Amino acid sequence: MGSRRFGLSFALGAFLALGAKELFGQARIISLAATSPSDLSLVITSGAIQTIAGVTDNAVNNFPSPVVIQTTWSVNPGQTNTVNLVAYFLVPAQALVGGTTQIPSSRVLARMSTGLPTTFTAITQNAFAGVGTAGGSLRLYSVNIGGSNKNSSRTDNLDLRLNLVGFPTLRAGSYTGVLNLRVITQ
Amino acid sequence: MRPDSRAAWLSLLVLSGASLPLRAMAAQSISPPIAEYQERARSSFQLRNASIFPLTVVLEVRGFRISEAGDVIDVPLDTSRIHVKLSEMSFRLPPKGSRTVFYEAVSDSVPAWFTILSAMTGARTENGLNVRILLPHVVYLNQKQPLRKEEVAIRRLAGPRREEGPGPAGEYGASPGAGLPTDSE
Numbered sequence: 001m002g003s004r005r006f007g008l009s010f011a012l013g014a015f016l017a018l019g020a021k022e023l024f025g026q027a028r029i030i031s032l033a034a035t036s037p038s039d040l041s042l043v044i045t046s047g048a049i050q051t052i053a054g055v056t057d058n059a060v061n062n063f064p065s066p067v068v069i070q071t072t073w074s075v076n077p078g079q080t081n082t083v084n085l086v087a088y089f090l091v092p093a094q095a096l097v098g099g100t101t102q103i104p105s106s107r108v109l110a111r112m113s114t115g116l117p118t119t120f121t122a123i124t125q126n127a128f129a130g131v132g133t134a135g136g137s138l139r140l141y142s143v144n145i146g147g148s149n150k151n152s153s154r155t156d157n158l159d160l161r162l163n164l165v166g167f168p169t170l171r172a173g174s175y176t177g178v179l180n181l182r183v184i185t186q
Numbered sequence: 187m188r189p190d191s192r193a194a195w196l197s198l199l200v201l202s203g204a205s206l207p208l209r210a211m212a213a214q215s216i217s218p219p220i221a222e223y224q225e226r227a228r229s230s231f232q233l234r235n236a237s238i239f240p241l242t243v244v245l246e247v248r249g250f251r252i253s254e255a256g257d258v259i260d261v262p263l264d265t266s267r268i269h270v271k272l273s274e275m276s277f278r279l280p281p282k283g284s285r286t287v288f289y290e291a292v293s294d295s296v297p298a299w300f301t302i303l304s305a306m307t308g309a310r311t312e313n314g315l316n317v318r319i320l321l322p323h324v325v326y327l328n329q330k331q332p333l334r335k336e337e338v339a340i341r342r343l344a345g346p347r348r349e350e351g352p353g354p355a356g357e358y359g360a361s362p363g364a365g366l367p368t369d370s371e
Binding site: 178 | 216
């Protein structure tokens with residue numbers, strides 16, 4: 001019994017001696033850090049699908065409602081100088097296709113009153129910064145980023161119209177296409 | 187209620203009302219748009235769809251270079267030098283959903299850079315124009331050691347020489363090939 005008590009006391013003494021650092025050490029410093037990642041969003045609040053119910057041949061046809069685009073960014077000005085938006089068709093000769101008929105991008109006009117093409121402009125520009133297609137692109141806006149607008153947003157209306165003046169009469173049917181909107185941060 | 191506290195409540199109401207559109211804006215988004223790593227990247231980015239419609243997302247890895255004017259120019263990815271693995275190449279993003287895309291990237295030489303493009307499309311129409319959104323996630327792979335002074339060169343590329351320019355006319359440094367490649371390279 002006595003030897004067992006002695007053994008326990010010895011073990012406890014050894015444990016305290018070896019673990020003394022942990023028991024009596026200085027307070028540890030725990031560093032806390034939180035990072036808010038940068039963010040970029042493009043929202044089409046309305047008009048993601050543009051349809052003209054009845055197209056009139058040899059006339060300018062307006063798409064009934066604009067594409068409403070909201071761009072929001074929270075970026076580091078040390079990494080991002082500008083935010084640009086470019087619209088383009090992948091195949092400029094086939095902006096809209098229906099059966100064997102192809103409507104080129106030169107017949108699709110766009111306007112962004114708060115952006116760069118303030119009047120209706122054919123989507124026939126060359127690629128901007130390598131983004132888009134030759135003869136099938138249109139730069140919509142460019143925003144310089146600084147300390148004052150590193151967290152900001154903007155809302156733009158993109159008005160679209162189909163210019164069929166002088167274009168061969170369209171055959172009855174459906175015509176579809178995809179307009180790409182690409183954000184460029186640089 | 188005292189006039190002061192009434193004014194405070196009114197201000198609070200106005201402020202909360204003003205913040206509603208900001209919350210509604212958080213829709214098709216990417217975070218972070220730009221990321222920097224040392225030598226290799228094992229990371230992720232997040233795509234969010236806060237709209238009430240499902241989106242089809244297709245990912246594509248692109249390269250880019252910097253022009254002499256400092257502009258980014260989109261080019262195909264140099265797959266012989268930069269190796270990127272994505273956790274997935276396409277998926278459906280449900281309404282009000284988000285998705286984290288993981289990737290690994292390594293380059294045979296650094297610095298290197300590329301863009302992961304996320305093309306988001308909603309429901310397809312049978313008649314008319316669809317709008318497709320493309321958001322970038324730009325990745326830079328930097329070297330661990332900072333550039334040495336002799337590795338940084340600044341040269342005047344065009345324009346008349348000026349007498350008061352620092353150092354030898356037309357050149358302010360040495361060692362071509364260091365730093366970002368430009369159109370001339």
